[in-house]
Amino acid sequence: MPISKGSPYGGPAAFPVDGVVVGSDAAAREVIERARRERRPPPTLGLLGGDLCRTLGGGAAGGEDRLRTAGGVGFSVDQGELLLDGRLHLFVAHLVARSRLWTRSFVAMNAQRLGAWNLGPRAHPGDGLLDTYDVHLKVSELLPVRSRLHLGAHLPHPGIRERRVGAIQIELDNALPVYLDGERVGRGQRLVVRVEPDALTVVV
Secondary structure, rough: OOOOOOOOOOOOOOOOOOOOEOHHHHHHHHHHHHHHOOOOOOOOEOOOOOOHHHHOOOOOOOOHHHHHHEEEEEEEEEEEEEEEOOEEEEOEEEEEEEOOOEEEEEEEEOOOOOEEEEEOOOOOOOOEEEEEEEEOOOOHHHHHHHHHHHOOOOOOOOOEEEEEEEEEEEEEEEEEEEEOEEEEEEEEEEEEEEEEEEEEEEEO
């Protein structure tokens, strides 16, 4: 069940013996994509790094040994889905379709962080929604926006349309490179995006 405002989120959790430890969002995505191809439930993920891990307050010392011996904090998190050119892709942290300079982009955030940027300051990986940003910026606007991204202070902005959605379809003017959890998966002009609430269990 998606988390409601003000409700506690996460709790002590033992890491299962069949859980999979990953060090990045891309590695987590690879694990859940493989599980989908093999038509089996995704395993519990132990997060040692990545933007989803940082959003959940992970990164404590001890790494994999700590997870397997002492356990950690467990969370039920949402999973993003993208239909691109007839093919279904999954993501755990973020989707980015962008031009080279980011003057035109579309972003869907399940995590708050994108590297050093607090790109989705209100994004919550357990609320059943994706925070989306449809971006049209002038070159002259890039530097002021980027200077505020690390604090999440770039919003509101007249060139950034923000929506919190369970599903959305975007038709771009031109095909743009598409990145899921930091890895390029192709180019797309028509993006069909949705969230699957409570799809994954993770421990940090």
